[in-house]
Amino acid sequence: xxxxxxxxxxxxxxxxxxxxxxxxxxxxxxxxxxxxxxxxxxxxxxxxxxxxxxxxxxxxxxxxxxxxxxxxxxxxxxxxxxxxxxxxxxxxxxxxxxxxxxxxxxxxxxxxxxxxxxxxxxxxxxxxxxxxxxxxxxxxxxxxxxxxxxxxxxxxxxxxxxxxxxxxxxxxxxxxxxxxxxxxxxxxxxxxxxxxxxxxxxxxxxxxxxxxxxxxxxxxxxxxxxxxxxxxxxxxxxxxxxxxxxxxxxxxxx
Amino acid sequence: xxxxxxxxxxxxxxxxxxxxxxxxxxxxxxxxxxxxxxxxxxxxxxxxxxxxxxxx
Numbered sequence: 001x002x003x004x005x006x007x008x009x010x011x012x013x014x015x016x017x018x019x020x021x022x023x024x025x026x027x028x029x030x031x032x033x034x035x036x037x038x039x040x041x042x043x044x045x046x047x048x049x050x051x052x053x054x055x056x057x058x059x060x061x062x063x064x065x066x067x068x069x070x071x072x073x074x075x076x077x078x079x080x081x082x083x084x085x086x087x088x089x090x091x092x093x094x095x096x097x098x099x100x101x102x103x104x105x106x107x108x109x110x111x112x113x114x115x116x117x118x119x120x121x122x123x124x125x126x127x128x129x130x131x132x133x134x135x136x137x138x139x140x141x142x143x144x145x146x147x148x149x150x151x152x153x154x155x156x157x158x159x160x161x162x163x164x165x166x167x168x169x170x171x172x173x174x175x176x177x178x179x180x181x182x183x184x185x186x187x188x189x190x191x192x193x194x195x196x197x198x199x200x201x202x203x204x205x206x207x208x209x210x211x212x213x214x215x216x217x218x219x220x221x222x223x224x225x226x227x228x229x230x231x232x233x234x235x236x237x238x239x240x241x242x243x244x245x246x247x248x249x250x251x252x253x254x
Numbered sequence: 255x256x257x258x259x260x261x262x263x264x265x266x267x268x269x270x271x272x273x274x275x276x277x278x279x280x281x282x283x284x285x286x287x288x289x290x291x292x293x294x295x296x297x298x299x300x301x302x303x304x305x306x307x308x309x310x
């Protein structure tokens with residue numbers, strides 16, 4: 001087919017092909033890393049140096065700048081994992097499978113961070129590293145969902161069967177997300193209620209809210225960086241026997 | 255400056271939290287970058303061997 005007869009549809013189709021996605025991802029990655037680094041620099045300086053101490057919790061509240069973004073990302077990444085899983089089941093889209101598989105480990109890392117930083121904040125403020133309270137327990141279940149997904153996908157040799165089995169688990173686990181979010185309202189818990197994501201004005205001073213949002217943006221871009229880097233690996237692994245990957249590696253080695 | 259590192263007496267809680275976060279964020283990003291480099295190294299070694307066996 002000559003270039004002139006390319007319709008928008010064939011161009012669109014080529015855009016979705018593994019080699020062009022691989023190239024696109026590689027071109028985007030440096031920029032996302034730079035933006036992520038800049039957001040972290042601004043958020044950390046503002047949060048640790050410029051922002052005032054809390055009138056009740058003193059300096060210990062500064063854990064908020066990593067705890068809350070980690071916790072938000074733990075739920076956001078799970079919703080991406082479940083959404084990509086649904087797309088991969090319905091349309092058999094390989095890219096959606098790659099996104100789902102690429103999201104699980106970093107989502108597990110955010111969940112782990114939310115639990116650990118929460119524990120380090122809970123000890124001085126509540127007097128306990130851990131309590132079996134609704135918010136903490138449902139977040140721990142989220143960590144087990146991530147780990148279960150990763151173990152299941154790793155245990156099945158055939159890549160596509162593994163992705164499909166994992167997708168079912170990820171979709172069933174979505175029920176945990178509203179439980180985490182509303183846990184502080186449905187049950188009596190030690191964990192404080194929502195301060196930012198509520199309908200009336202956020203109950204946090206602007207001088208603390210701005211660095212919190214900067215850090216939340218930094219974490220979002222961190223996820224984007226990791227996702228792009230991992231999708232590239234996923235594409236390389238599933239396409240390792242194709243002509244274009246062969247061309248890519250021989251071109252580099254010569 | 256030392257006042258900053260003392261974190262109003264909460265240093266033993268605040269800094270470990272930031273440290274574990276930094277380690278986790280760096281490791282999760284560096285791991286796939288290194289894995290990609292390793293895959294390309296392996297595949298190009300295989301390709302080089304194949305070309306030596308069957309020179310064009």
